[in-house]
Amino acid sequence: MFTSQNFLRMLFALSIGVCGSIIFIYLGLPLPWLLGAIFASSIAIRFENLPILSPKPFSIPARILIGLTIGSAFTPEILQYIDVYFYSLLLVIPFTILTILCGMYYYYRFQGFDKKTAYLSSMPGGVIEMVIIGEEIKANISKITLVQSSRLFFIVVSLPFVIQYIFKVDISGNKLITQPITSINIPEFLALVFIGVAGGVIAKKIKLSAAFLIGPMIASIAVHSTGVITTTVPDEFLKFVQVVFGTIIGFTFRGVRMKTIISTLIGTFGHFIILALISSIFISIAYFSFGFPIISTILAFSPGGQAELNLIAILVGANVPYITLHHIVRLFIVMNIAPIFARRLRD
DSSP states (O other): OOHHHHHHHHHHHHHHHHHHHHHHHHTTTTHHOOOOOHHEEEEETTTEEEEEEOOGGHHHHHHHHHHHOOOOOOOHHHHTTGGGGHHHHHHEEEEEEEEHHHHHHHHHHOOOOOOOHHHHHHHHSSSSHHHHHHHHOOOOOOHHHHHHHHHHHHHHHHHHIIIIISHHHHHHSOOOOOOOGSOOOOHHHHHHHHHHHHHHHHHHHHHHHHHHHHHHHHHHHHHTTTTTTTOOOOHHHHHHHHHHHHHHHHHHGSOOOOOHHHHHHHHHHHHHHHHHHHHHHHHHHHHHHOOHHHHHHHHHHHOOOHHHHHHHHHHOOOOOHHHHHHHHEEEEEEEHHHHHHTTTOOO
């Protein structure tokens, strides 16, 4: 229930996330606003007496802002090169199928999951969507939630360090991501937000997957690609979005025994290594065959959450349209084949 008391508890949780971000900025660590919030909230949840609550209600406005930011990258100039991405997008099909098959075999053979739970745990899709399908087919919901959350945790935490320390792209400190709020056209921004909210509501009504991300993104693409609106989401808002997602990710394991968390992380780490190997193969094929920038290629073939990876793409200045299109194709494949095959599995 959303009460004033719960709202204050959410704000307290977000303030803890901000404190973690400030520590990460001071230490010069990558993506401080996102990773610092994950770090601080992960520690805070172990103190059960703290009056904190996961800021999940903030997720919808945060997703709308990400969707609007993604859409703003689809300028008229960028759209001229969409056809160049076609062959790279075709690689998403075997990439998705291979990650599902290898993941399912790993969880069924080595982790002792039943086939339905192993299948949905291996899906490179959203946690919420896999849990909903799992409830319908009577799979083990708690295992799916923990495994999918652990996979997302590993990917979101490891990628920034890979980008900064292996590929030498400095993403530390409190840098500007977009224009500060003092430099933007406020009326145009408010119009953009209105369009984004409307896009999210419409997408939800027609039951589009990840509605409050995809809907605003499509609306933003429509107005930015035609030049009707040129304003983007202000820098301060995107920093807040990072804290929101970081805090929510940190809260994933609240109420779960430390022994269960450790065993799940160890089990999921094996799957993470498999995913890293598969991703490396397809990243290499795409990079050497088509010559796309390596950071953009890595993010395009990383099986993490769409919102989280697109957020990282925005923060590191990667080719957002290229990355977004790959994740849309992957999400489309997952959300269409997952329910069909899940119901046919027998242990």
